[in-house]
Amino acid sequence: MKRTFMFALLLGGFVAFQSCGGGETKTDKPAETAVVKTEAAPSDADEPFAAGKKIYMEKCVVCHQANGEGVPGAFPPLKNSDYLLADKVRAIAQTLNGSNEVMIVNGQSYNAPMPPQVDTKEDAVAVINYVLNSFGNDGGTVTLEDAAHIDIHPR
Numbered sequence: 001m002k003r004t005f006m007f008a009l010l011l012g013g014f015v016a017f018q019s020c021g022g023g024e025t026k027t028d029k030p031a032e033t034a035v036v037k038t039e040a041a042p043s044d045a046d047e048p049f050a051a052g053k054k055i056y057m058e059k060c061v062v063c064h065q066a067n068g069e070g071v072p073g074a075f076p077p078l079k080n081s082d083y084l085l086a087d088k089v090r091a092i093a094q095t096l097n098g099s100n101e102v103m104i105v106n107g108q109s110y111n112a113p114m115p116p117q118v119d120t121k122e123d124a125v126a127v128i129n130y131v132l133n134s135f136g137n138d139g140g141t142v143t144l145e146d147a148a149h150i151d152i153h154p155r
């Protein structure tokens with residue numbers, strides 16, 4: 001039931017993305033293109049953390065859930081996570097290299113391993129910035145410079 005819903009959500013996002021892209025391919029008639037663009041519905045691409053949201057929906061949502069609350073005892077929350085907000089650069093590293101340690105998040109212990117999630121620092125920074133500013137979080141932002149010292153472990 002939940003999975004079907006998530007799939008519908010993903011598919012919906014994809015269709016919205018496609019239809020937006022279609023409006024931009026008309027380049028031969030500039031006047032018409034302008035009309036098409038103003039009539040197009042606002043898409044995810046207009047959101048400030050759109051790239052990170054796309055990664056989240058593709059990779060993180062299965063465990064950390066669409067509302068960022070995770071699954072108590074199994075997958076820790078990213079919503080209002082004291083652990084996350086205590087070290088945002090650590091979160092970039094965990095997204096790149098995974099995590100396999102006992103951690104206490106909002107008073108609850110977690111120790112299942114998280115596999116590496118993304119291959120580039122750009123993607124890791126984008127998705128962490130989405131997380132830091134979603135689910136009611138007001139966690140600021142991280143930059144590629146923050147990630148400069150992180151070693152990406154061989155896969």
Ligand code: HEC
Pocket residue numbers: 055056059060061062063064074075076077078081083084085091094095099100101102103105110111112113114115117118127128131
């Ligand atoms: C297969 C399930 C799974 C997926 C997919 C997953 N995670 Fe995790 N995540 C975990 C688990 C389990 C932990 C706890 C790891 C530990 O104890 O070392 C965790 C921990 C974390 C933490 C630190 C703890 C916290 O709650 O603040 C962050 C940040 C995080 N994940 C971000 C992400 C992001 C971003 C993605 C997607 C790019 C992602 N995770 C995808 C399972 C997952």
